[in-house]
Amino acid sequence: MAKKVEVSVEDRLRALYDLQLIDSRVDEIRNVRGELPLEVRDLEDEVAGLNTRLEKLGSNLEMIDEDIKAKKNLIEEAKALIKKYSEQQKNVRNNREYNSLTKEIEYQELEIQLAEKHIKEFKVQIEQKKEIISETKSKLKDRQTHLKHKKGELDAILAETEKEEEALIKKSEEYQKQIDERLVKAYLRIRNNVKNGLAVVPIERGASGGSFFTIPPQVQVEIASRKKVITDEHSGRILVDAALAEEQKEKMEKLFAKL
Structure with a gap:
């Protein structure tokens, strides 16, 4: 019997942010189409x-x-x-x-x-x-x-x-399968409850992306350690550190260029 591979919290956060970038790209396409x-x-x-x-x-x-x-x-x-x-x-x-x-x-x-x-x-x-x-x-x-x-x-x-858009939707489905169901459900729930569809956001200037609420320094340290999934107490969004976000953006931009 094959041993189940344990996925680290960091890997889950990266996969979640990748999923967010894919879905945000779909949102951009649909916004161009507009009404x-x-x-x-x-x-x-x-x-x-x-x-x-x-x-x-x-x-x-x-x-x-x-x-x-x-x-x-x-x-x-x-x-x-x-x-x-x-x-x-x-x-x-x-x-x-x-x-x-x-x-x-x-x-x-x-x-x-x-x-x-x-x-x-x-x-x-x-x-x-x-x-x-x-x-x-x-x-x-x-x-x-x-x-x-x-x-x-x-x-x-x-x-x-x-x-x-079709290629991105397929990618979104692929990435969802890489993340455990509980996290995907939480991600989708948050995404449906926020205006801009951003369920996973990086910390920018000490606050969660798109928010003016400052994240306490101790919480910022915890987020940067990538040891657990942390949500913003004000917006409910999942938080990632700026470095991780930048790395995943570069990776996904290469992927988008191929589509």
Whole structure:
């Protein structure tokens, strides 16, 4: 049975800081991309929404056209009935029949007036919808141009960074496997809880990196001895000494240059 190799605290700290440098490089790449993927997605949604709106407006126009045709047919039918009733009036036998036909004629005339009124209203709606369609088409064209520009920007950035990002993510996974699970979990938890994603930081000018809180001299000595994993009592970040950090930065810069 192979003897399990004991990993020193210093080796663990170096591996942790290497992991931090890899993940920070991924963060930098994603920051360069910035809000572009979200902007592109929002623009795509907006363009899809405007196209859907145009389709609905087109359907509404077709429905209004059908309504106008129906009203015109009703007018023709009413005119035919008026003609029919007018002819029948010539052959009535009494005033009651004549008056009854007169009422029918008046009713059909009202039907024609009402249908003509509706046709006018429908035509106003058509003009209003055509104006909305024109505005929507103009907005759609503007959004499509903007989307094309933003997609071009994103594609250019992706072309430059995607390959490197994928390689870095694989490296991050590799380095995580080299560190015991408990430490990786602590690292990820701290990383998720801090704004800039820095879970492992060196001591700079007597304070933890990116912080103004001074580290007591005795604690600085302990950190420099690399005998145990020490966290900053204020931020919760894992601390490493400046010399170790510089050595690992040089090492990782060579690695990044190869990716």
